[in-house]
Amino acid sequence: MVEIKEIWTKKTLIGLGLGQFLSLLVTSTGFTSSELARKGINAPTSQSFLNYVLLAVVYGGVMLYQRPALKAKWYYYLLLALVDVEANFLVVKAYQYTSLTSVMLLDCWAIPCVLLLTWIFLKTKYRFKKITGVVICIIGVVMVVFSDVHANDRAAGGSNPVKGDLIVIAGATLYAVSNVSEEFLVKNADRTELMSFLGFFGAIISAIQIAILERGELKSIQWSAGAIAPFLGFAIAMFLFYSLVPILLKTNGSAMFNLSLLTSDMWAVVIRIFAYHEKVDWLYFLAFATTAVGLVIYSMREKDRKEQDSAEVADEEEAGGSLGGGRAIAETSTKV
Known part of the structure; x- marks a missing residue:
């Protein structure tokens, strides 16, 4: 009874449910990015630009209306925005060179980075139960690597898989820095303040980077409905993702957030089954169940x-x- 009460707390249920919704949003951004890459559109910073604009307009408008006193220095948000923009740039860029599944799998490199950073800077303690949950989650992802579907996907996707994988690892490292920084700011400052400044500085940095790196690419794109729809879909999914992430970071922490995203690859398989009627290896389902068990174990409260x-x-x-x-x-x- 004690163990059941530890699992099915309100905080745990909210964390697990919100984490999986965020995982679905990541899956949708992966599909839209992969679709743009297949169309030959190489504009990773431009994909994220509209998201930052939406954050600045929506949350910045709330701040202008409420006019609260700032709870954190503005340059903290500037540094966070710089790291976040470049993390998005690198991960989206990787779709030009490697497959969707490879990107999602290698994103799990952010987990050990987050554990290390939170332990050093946020003084987060990870006891045996937490470490066990992390290990089980990663085992679930490793299972996917050995499935026939994943092997076929890697063989079919990407012009330079090694380069793409290295870019993903670099982006995942920056994501870890961004997540831990957001966790610190949302717990010590304010969510609306965080989102508005992240959007404001992110939009400025993205605009500068677009002018330098992607202006020619944008001019060469034939802006049809088939090209506009993935851009808009990516922006909307990212806006929802960014809006909800601070809630999970504040209640459950950045480690739980990154562990929840491990299921994004499994959700991609579910979408393929029902949307494209593809047959998948049974190991995917076992991997999904294993990762889910790891998330539940990690979420269980430990008394100090x-x-x-x-x-x-x-x-x-x-x-x-x-x-x-x-x-x-x-x-x-x-x-x-």
Whole structure:
């Protein structure tokens, strides 16, 4: 009963559900990016530009209306925006060289980076149960690597898989820095402030990068409905993704966020099954189930030693009928 209560808490359910919705959004951005790459459109920064504009307009408008005092220095958001823009640039760029599945799998490199960064800078402690959940999640992803579907996908996709994989790893590292920074800011500043400044500085940096790197590419694109639709779909999915990420970061942390995204590859397979009627290897389903189990284990709450000691003393005081002792323990628990 104790274990069930630890799993099915409100925080856990929200974290798992929101994490999977974000994973679906990542899958949709992957499909739109892959579709643009197949059409020969190579404009990774331009794809993200509209998302930053939407963030700046929507959340910036809220800030202008409320006029709150800033809770963090503006240059923190500038540095965050720079890292975030380049992370998006690198990962979207990788679709020009490697396959959709490779990008999604190699994105898991962000997980050990996040664990290391949160441990160093946010002083996050990962006990045995958390580490076990992480390992099980990664095992689920490794299963996909050995499936026949994945092997065929890698063989068929990309003009330079090695180059594309290295670009993904670089982008995943920057994503880890961005996620941990966002977790710190959303817990110590304000979500609306974070989104508005990230959108504002992200749009400026993206516009400069587009003018330098992608102006010629944009002029050469034949802007038909087939080209516009993936751009808009990518922007809308990214806007929803960016809007919801801070909620998960604040409640469950950046490690849980990155673990949730591991299922994006599995969701891509589900979409292929129902939308394109493709047959997939059974190992995909086992991988999805394994990753889901790892997420649940990671989400389970672990009591630290102080909480356990307080609970044991509280039980002893309750058994002895000491009202004053119980009150003191309650005060101690509140302070902890």
